Amino acid sequence: MIPRSCDTMVALADATSTGDVIFAKNSDRPVDECQPLELHARQTHEDDAVTQCQFVSLPEAPVTYRHIGSRPYWCWGYEHGANEHQVVIGNEGLASRLPEASEPKLIGMEIIRLALERSRTASEAVDVITGLVTEYGQGKFANDAGVRTYDNGYIVADPREAFVIETGGHHWGVKRAERALGISNVYSIETDWETLSRGAAKHAREHGWPGARGRLNFADAFTKDSRDEGSGAMRRRRACAVLDARLGDVNARTMMSLLADHGDGKDPDEPFVVDADYGGGICIHPNPDGTGGSTAASIVSELCADGSRLAVHWCALYSPCLALFVPMFVEGELPDVLAIGGETSSEDSPWWTFHRLAAAVRVAPDGRAAAVREAWAPVQDALFVSAYEMAREGRRSIDDGRGDDANALLTRYMAENTATMLRVATDLLDWLDRQAA
Numbered sequence: 001m002i003p004r005s006c007d008t009m010v011a012l013a014d015a016t017s018t019g020d021v022i023f024a025k026n027s028d029r030p031v032d033e034c035q036p037l038e039l040h041a042r043q044t045h046e047d048d049a050v051t052q053c054q055f056v057s058l059p060e061a062p063v064t065y066r067h068i069g070s071r072p073y074w075c076w077g078y079e080h081g082a083n084e085h086q087v088v089i090g091n092e093g094l095a096s097r098l099p100e101a102s103e104p105k106l107i108g109m110e111i112i113r114l115a116l117e118r119s120r121t122a123s124e125a126v127d128v129i130t131g132l133v134t135e136y137g138q139g140k141f142a143n144d145a146g147v148r149t150y151d152n153g154y155i156v157a158d159p160r161e162a163f164v165i166e167t168g169g170h171h172w173g174v175k176r177a178e179r180a181l182g183i184s185n186v187y188s189i190e191t192d193w194e195t196l197s198r199g200a201a202k203h204a205r206e207h208g209w210p211g212a213r214g215r216l217n218f219a220d221a222f223t224k225d226s227r228d229e230g231s232g233a234m235r236r237r238r239a240c241a242v243l244d245a246r247l248g249d250v251n252a253r254t255m256m257s258l259l260a261d262h263g264d265g266k267d268p269d270e271p272f273v274v275d276a277d278y279g280g281g282i283c284i285h286p287n288p289d290g291t292g293g294s295t296a297a298s299i300v301s302e303l304c305a306d307g308s309r310l311a312v313h314w315c316a317l318y319s320p321c322l323a324l325f326v327p328m329f330v331e332g333e334l335p336d337v338l339a340i341g342g343e344t345s346s347e348d349s350p351w352w353t354f355h356r357l358a359a360a361v362r363v364a365p366d367g368r369a370a371a372v373r374e375a376w377a378p379v380q381d382a383l384f385v386s387a388y389e390m391a392r393e394g395r396r397s398i399d400d401g402r403g404d405d406a407n408a409l410l411t412r413y414m415a416e417n418t419a420t421m422l423r424v425a426t427d428l429l430d431w432l433d434r435q436a437a
């Protein structure tokens, strides 16, 4: 069985060294499930337009906002993404006590895309998500398409605030995030919810679920699994401990290190674990025989509240401990090559290139992971210099009414960095091939 995993974190302005909100996510998926990165422009729609999701169709919004999304190749929705209003969203698989439904529902990833398309703030995204969950539902439902379905938890953030949303079927709870926190494959909204779906407390009471007396403990009531044991609980503890220890000092690099961390969570306060036998951690690797799950894509979003620069979305493909985080801007055109990739491995797909890189390291881990990281380090350092310059220059151009110039500048910048990333990755693959020979 493929484990249910993923980790999402957020640090609010008072928790970061820059005073900006920083959001992060590892998308963990089946080991060979390609997850390209793509951009969709803002669109206006006719009154009677319909959005066709995989199992459910719903009325289209008048306007869908420009956004980037990290999309499992078979799915309409995303594991994580960001839109033109600096709304960022990531989800987590959860296991509720609810039985499998027989009628079709929305998939958690589709809900992310719908919310990115329809929200200008995190608060609006909460309304969109809870509205969709109430009306159309999500969670475990039978389907003929072989789609693995599950309940979902989300973090939605904008430059000012962030919320955790956890769901069970058509029910949900919403908690306002404070300072910094991480969520994982474990319910975490206890009695500290701000809002609840109508009937959630009654449903829990009528079914005799734990936590239903007095103010509803949403997590205790809805969870099927232990909230203290298992990989999700360990990873969440680890993320929260790392962020708590760095309150006021969290930056993008902290989040990247956390996403690449191999600490198994037994000691959540230990320093970042870089080298590993890959037995645990927030950075998920496949089993030695190549089966199981793997981190498929990652994002670290640095939002900006004071209007001095654009949001920077650092995106990585496959194992974040072996990858480069490349700064992406919703205001430019993403390199088309990033959207290439399907069910089977192909040479022209950046995602599959990083898949091959991780596989080559896995079969011969002796020191090669370290060599890969060393190759990326100077490239990553250079990006940390140039990305903020671009973010400020792009902002200035847009504010001066030169949006086309900003678009051209950012498009060129993302294309150059993507080309560099692919060149280094190809060199590394050649080197690993020679090592293996």
Ligand SMILES: [Zn+2]
Pocket: 260, 262, 283, 284, 285, 319, 320, 321, 322
């Ligand atoms: Zn790793």
